[in-house]
Amino acid sequence: MEYTRLNKAIAETGYCSRREADKLIESGKVKVNGKKAEMGVKVTREDEISVKGQVVTKTVKSIYLAFHKPVGITCTTDLRIKGNIISYINYPERIFPIGRLDKPSEGLIFMTNDGDIVNKILRSRNNHEKEYIVTVNKKITSDFIKRMGNGIPILDTVTKKCRVTKVNNYTFKIVLTQGLNRQIRRMCEYLRYDVTSLKRLRIMNISLGNIKPGKYRSFTKKELKDLLNLCEDSRKTHDGF
Known part of the structure; x- marks a missing residue:
């Protein structure tokens, strides 16, 4: 559950400014x-806030x-950082990204205001699939595909086995169930390849499809239902861990 200072929560409803909210709180x-x-109390979206007897909670x-x-674009909620994803998308409600996609990369990322689903998706033991298409700076060999798929030593570990498919001489697709920092780029660098472009095509059951760069769409009801089912199934599978 995410907590917000009461003065901010009141201001976000459009009732008044934070400073004015402080005065109202102080005056009881x-x-x-x-x-x-x-003063200083924190609230969640579930709390009912009233000012002068009038409920102002923003639903x-x-x-x-x-x-x-x-x-x-940088996947950060820090508005001080130029090119941050929040300012770029400029959505009318407060939302945040689930996970990261590094600045030189493009593709699918989820944006939400639901903290519960964030925890479910990011839980590393859930083994949720993420699919990418990657272009490198020199010809891809069968040895490269084999070694990428069998695991590469990076960041004091060895990456999990994954599915890697050659698309053409310079492009391949890869399906990961890990989310190590700059994982694909580091894997390629280990094999002395440089990534020239990287796009995430799919997260779990939801695909990028024909969404153009900088655009977004809402999940369909079926997508959300299937996504939650995948999260629930994986959580149950690993309850004993």
């Missing part, structure tokens, strides 16, 4: 779940977006 005119609020439905991150 704000209640949270029917109880008089104190926001859960948001699930498939976004095509362009090259050059």
Whole structure:
């Protein structure tokens, strides 16, 4: 559950500014779940906020977006960083990315306001598939494909076995169930290849499809249902760990 300072939560409803909210709280005119609020208290989306007896809680439905991150955009919620994904997408509600896709890469990333689904998807033991198409700077050999698929020593570990398929002399597809930092680029570098382009095509059951760079779409009801089922199944499978 994500907590927000009460003055910020009130300001986000459009009722007043944070400074004005502080004055209202201090004067005892704000209640949270029917109880008089104190300065500095934090609330969640589930709490009911009232000001002068009027409920001001902003009800926001859960948001699930498939976004095509362009090259050059940074997957951070820090608005001070130029080219951050939040400012770029400029969505009217507060959302955040699930996971990361490095700045030189493009492709599918999920954006949401649902913290619960974030935890389910990011749980590394869940082995959720992510598919990429990658172009490198020199001809791909059968040895390269074999070694990439069998595991590469990077970051003090050996990558899990994965599916790697040659597309043409310079391009391959790879399906990972890990999320190590810059994993594909590091794997290629170990084999003395440089990545010239990298695009994520799929996360679990949801594909990038024909979403253009910089654009997004909402999950379909079926996509969301299937995604939650995949999360639930994988969680149950590993309960004993």
